[in-house]
Amino acid sequence: MPELPEVEVTRLSFADRIKGAYIQNIWTGKPLRWPLGCKNEELTGLIIKCVSRRGKYLLIELDPAMLILHLGMSGSLRFEDLSTPATQKLHDHFVLQTNLGVLTLNDPRRFGAVVFAADSNAPMVDKLLGKLGVEPLTEEFSAEHLYRSLKSRKLSIKQALLGGQIVVGVGNIYASEALFLAKIRPTRSSSTITKAQSLRLHRAIRETLSRAIEVGGSTLQNFTNAKGESGYFQLESFVYGRGGQPCKICSASIRLIVQGQRSTFYCRRCQN
Numbered sequence: 001m002p003e004l005p006e007v008e009v010t011r012l013s014f015a016d017r018i019k020g021a022y023i024q025n026i027w028t029g030k031p032l033r034w035p036l037g038c039k040n041e042e043l044t045g046l047i048i049k050c051v052s053r054r055g056k057y058l059l060i061e062l063d064p065a066m067l068i069l070h071l072g073m074s075g076s077l078r079f080e081d082l083s084t085p086a087t088q089k090l091h092d093h094f095v096l097q098t099n100l101g102v103l104t105l106n107d108p109r110r111f112g113a114v115v116f117a118a119d120s121n122a123p124m125v126d127k128l129l130g131k132l133g134v135e136p137l138t139e140e141f142s143a144e145h146l147y148r149s150l151k152s153r154k155l156s157i158k159q160a161l162l163g164g165q166i167v168v169g170v171g172n173i174y175a176s177e178a179l180f181l182a183k184i185r186p187t188r189s190s191s192t193i194t195k196a197q198s199l200r201l202h203r204a205i206r207e208t209l210s211r212a213i214e215v216g217g218s219t220l221q222n223f224t225n226a227k228g229e230s231g232y233f234q235l236e237s238f239v240y241g242r243g244g245q246p247c248k249i250c251s252a253s254i255r256l257i258v259q260g261q262r263s264t265f266y267c268r269r270c271q272n
C-alpha cells in the first residue's frame with residue numbers, strides 16, 4: 001500500500017510539470033472507491049494552480065475547487081507530458097488531459113479515488129481530511145506533541161502511531177523502522193513512554209520518512225512515481241520484512257509478531 005513517502009514522491013515527480021495547466025478533458029473508467037462528485041465536463045477549462053499533499057491525499061488545487069486524490073491499496077499515477085505520446089493501460093480508471101500533458105490514475109484494485117470538492121467547505125473535505133493528525137515533517141509535529149499524545153493513550157505504541165490521529169503517515173513499515181531506530185519495543189504500552197524516548201522517536205520518525213522520500217519511496221515492490229521510476233527503501237530496512245534474519249546492529253534474530261492484524265518486526269535485544 002502506498003504510504004506517505006510514496007505519495008510525496010509521486011507528488012514531487014509531476015507537481016511542477018502540471019502546474020499552470022488547464023484541463024481539456026476528463027475520462028473516467030470503472031467506479032473507484034468514491035464517485036468523482038461532479039460531471040466530467042464541469043472540470044473542463046479549470047486551471048491547475050498547484051499539487052499539494054495532506055497525509056496520503058494528493059490535492060490538485062484548482063481555482064477555487066480541488067480534486068482530492070487517493071492511491072488506495074494499489075493505485076499509481078503517471079504523468080505523460082507533451083514529449084511522450086500518452087499511453088493507455090489496463091486498469092486506467094481516471095484520465096485528466098491538460099494542455100501540458102496527461103495525468104492517469106492506474107488502480108487494479110480500485111480502492112483509490114478522485115473526488116471533486118467545490119471549495120474547502122465541501123463535506124468531502126471534512127470527511128477525508130478533517131480528522132487527520134499533524135504532518136510529520138512540519139513544525140506542528142513536535143517532540144512535545146508526540147510525548148503528550150502517546151502518554152494519553154492506553155494501546156501499544158505501534159498501534160498508537162498507526163492510528164493516524166497523533167501524526168499522519170507513519171504506516172506499518174515506517175512505524176517498525178522508526179521504533180527500531182528509537183530503541184523502543186513496538187508492543188510497549190504507549191502511556192509508559194518517557195520524555196527521552198519520545199525525543200528519540202520524534203527524530204526517528206522524521207529521519208525514516210525523510211530518508212524514504214529521498215530515495216524515492218518503496219512500500220510496494222512495484223511502486224513507481226509519476227515518471228515511472230521505482231524506489232529502493234525496502235532494500236535498506238533494519239527490521240521490516242527481515243523476520244528471522246540477523247539484526248544489523250547486534251546480530252540477534254529479528255522477531256516477527258502480529259499486532260492488530262499487521263506484521264510487526266523488532267529486535268528483542270536492541271528494543272525495550
Ligand SMILES: [Zn+2]
Binds near residue numbers: 248249250251269271
Ligand atoms: Zn539488535
